[in-house]
Amino acid sequence: MTEPHRVVVLGISDVIGFDVAIPPQIFGAAQDSEHRPLYDVRVLSLDGGPIGTTKGFAIMPDRDAEFLREPDTLVVPGTHLAGPRTDGSLPPELAEYLAELPAGTRIMSICTGAFVLAAAGLLDGRPATTHWAHADGFRRLYPRVDLRPDVLFVDDGDVLSSAGVAAGIDLCLHVIRRDHGSEVANRAARSNVVPPWREGGQSQFVERPLPDTGGNGTAPTRAWMLDRLAEPLTLDALAAHARTSVRTFTRRFREETGTSPLEWLLRQRVEHARHLLESTDLPVDEVAERAGLTDASSLRKHLRRRLGTSPTAYRRTFRRT
Missing domain, CATH: 3.40.50.880 (Class I glutamine amidotransferase (GATase) domain)
Structure with missing residues (x-):
């Protein structure tokens, strides 16, 4: 030690x-x-x-x-x-x-x-x-x-x-x-009962009125999305779960999170892939599939864009024995 x-x-x-x-x-x-x-x-x-x-x-x-x-x-x-x-x-x-x-x-x-x-x-x-x-x-x-x-x-x-x-x-x-x-x-x-990860590039919460969700916020749908990262999720499916139109759902989602539903979903998928790379020995293709990123090529593209590295290099750096 x-x-x-x-x-x-x-x-x-x-x-x-x-x-x-x-x-x-x-x-x-x-x-x-x-x-x-x-x-x-x-x-x-x-x-x-x-x-x-x-x-x-x-x-x-x-x-x-x-x-x-x-x-x-x-x-x-x-x-x-x-x-x-x-x-x-x-x-x-x-x-x-x-x-x-x-x-x-x-x-x-x-x-x-x-x-x-x-x-x-x-x-x-x-x-x-x-x-x-x-x-x-x-x-x-x-x-x-x-x-x-x-x-x-x-x-x-x-x-x-x-x-x-x-x-x-x-x-x-x-x-x-x-x-x-x-x-x-x-x-x-x-x-400490705090979120484990918010990306450094996420926008600060600058001064602006808080949205009035009227009890119809998108949090339940976000939780539903997190349980289904490996599934193909479309805007239509997300709006249907929230029981609203695509236009209304997208507007409320952006008001509450600062980003679009599909960008938020992609961010969660990349974070899940990072977790799997760090904590498992799964092949990169399977990591991509479980994270909802289709295949290793897609995972490589998104990891390179967000972190400037490849899945293999990321795993080599952060994998803990």
């Missing part, structure tokens, strides 16, 4: 309390098959003192200075610290800490934590995201960053960023999945 991966959650006053709690909760739920923790997560501050939050309470951090200096992964939660959000500056001690992180440290931000990384120059020339409401201000301050405000999270290898609050959950689950595969990530999600 190797030592758990060391995760530092750096609390920067005034920190967003929800954001700072996400990594300990999500990474803390990741365990191996013998229920041993895979991550050692500490909430720390640079001076070891209490961390003020945006909601009037303070967080008492751990006081492990060595852990602070040598993380495997550093997470910067959202913060209302003025400099990064007003003029692109950082307090000297914070700038020095970020500049001296050990080579190979993985760096993550949640919500406005991206402003801190950008102010430190860690996002220059790289794709990143933050909460959609702060996108315009971010662009003005950091034009050298490839800002992508319409996604839940961005994975650029050793630097990752997520949108506001709950998108931090998606990012942490994505990292667990990248580190240890879908089985571990799914168990961590189930223990």
Whole structure:
């Protein structure tokens, strides 16, 4: 058993309390098959003192200075610290800490934590995201960053960023999945009663009126679809199950999910295929058939388009013995 991966959650006053709690909760739920923790997560501050939050309470951090200096992964939660959000500056001690992180440290931000990384120059020339409401201000301050405000999270290898609050959950689950595969990530999600996977490219939920479904939402039909991924499902069949016209069903579905019924269905089929590639030794053709993707050629096309890899390469990377 190797030592758990060391995760530092750096609390920067005034920190967003929800954001700072996400990594300990999500990474803390990741365990191996013998229920041993895979991550050692500490909430720390640079001076070891209490961390003020945006909601009037303070967080008492751990006081492990060595852990602070040598993380495997550093997470910067959202913060209302003025400099990064007003003029692109950082307090000297914070700038020095970020500049001296050990080579190979993985760096993550949640919500406005991206402003801190950008102010430190860690996002220059790289794709990143933050909460959609702060996108315009971010662009003005950091034009050298490839800002992508319409996604839940961005994975650029050793630097990752997520949108506001709950998108931090998606990012942490994505990292667990990248580190240890879908089985571990799914168990961590189930223990926290959160969805196991939302694609990073899924649109943020920008401000707009919530649809009035009048009790006739598409959730029951979505559940019905998930039970029948291997079957040929047409728009007519989906609308018939929802007991509405194709036009009305498609409109309601897009209002509730942000995408079309058939695109949503394809996404679920690809996710099921990924799960089968990771968790079984089924031939690629059978994986494609069980996921409703017809054959290996179709699976290869969709996996290449979404993930830039082939089924065989994906299985080799993520299959856990």
